[in-house]
Amino acid sequence: MHDDIHVARVQNWYCYAKTVAEQDALETARQRGIELIVVNPVLVLGPLLQPTVNASTEHVMKYLTGSAKTYVNAAQAYVHVKDVAEAHVRVYEAPGAHGRYICAEGTTLHRGELCRVLGKLFPEYPVPTKCKDEVNPPVKGYKFTNQRLKDLGMEFVPVLQSIYETVKSLQEKGMLPVLPPGDDVRDNLHEQLMMKPAQLLRN
Numbered sequence: 001m002h003d004d005i006h007v008a009r010v011q012n013w014y015c016y017a018k019t020v021a022e023q024d025a026l027e028t029a030r031q032r033g034i035e036l037i038v039v040n041p042v043l044v045l046g047p048l049l050q051p052t053v054n055a056s057t058e059h060v061m062k063y064l065t066g067s068a069k070t071y072v073n074a075a076q077a078y079v080h081v082k083d084v085a086e087a088h089v090r091v092y093e094a095p096g097a098h099g100r101y102i103c104a105e106g107t108t109l110h111r112g113e114l115c116r117v118l119g120k121l122f123p124e125y126p127v128p129t130k131c132k133d134e135v136n137p138p139v140k141g142y143k144f145t146n147q148r149l150k151d152l153g154m155e156f157v158p159v160l161q162s163i164y165e166t167v168k169s170l171q172e173k174g175m176l177p178v179l180p181p182g183d184d185v186r187d188n189l190h191e192q193l194m195m196k197p198a199q200l201l202r203n
Contacts, residue, residue: 048166161193
């Protein structure tokens with residue numbers, strides 16, 4: 001199924017707009033004889049440069065402030081903002097680069113897994129523990145590969161580190177109140193951030 005047909009069928013209009021814009025850009029480049037390479041990042045996390053909360057950081061922040069009492073039945077892949085920048089440079093400088101590059105750390109988290117990760121790393125916050133959809137089974141994430149960027153030398157920041165740095169940045173910029181942390185979490189923080197999410201959640 002074509003990307004635009006699929007996202008229209010599931011009424012994901014944000015993704016539909018992105019997909020159609022990419023198709024139009026590729027067609028315009030073809031008509032004008034321009035070599036266009038596309039880097040497609042998933043949801044971008046990491047330290048903020050801007051002084052306000054954007055949609056990507058709100059994705060995490062709402063589960064820490066208490067504004068979200070439940071989490072939605074959805075899955076999402078993530079990537080660190082520094083990896084997005086590096087991917088663009090590597091693709092630009094690689095002589096043989098062409099086509100589309102999926103820029104993602106490689107792990108897809110259900111929103112429930114994201115909340116459990118936040119609860120493990122930041123137990124001082126009121127992270128929701130219930131899904132808004134208590135009828136349907138958990139949604140599974142899409143399958144994709146980031147191998148093309150890895151072939152260019154990319155080494156992605158672990159998703160747990162991306163999540164952690166997002167929250168710390170929100171705290172440092174005064175967007176999220178700093179609460180007393182749990183000692184058991186901070187004692188082995190570095191080891192935790194290097195884990196796969198499933199490993200952290202098993203502990």
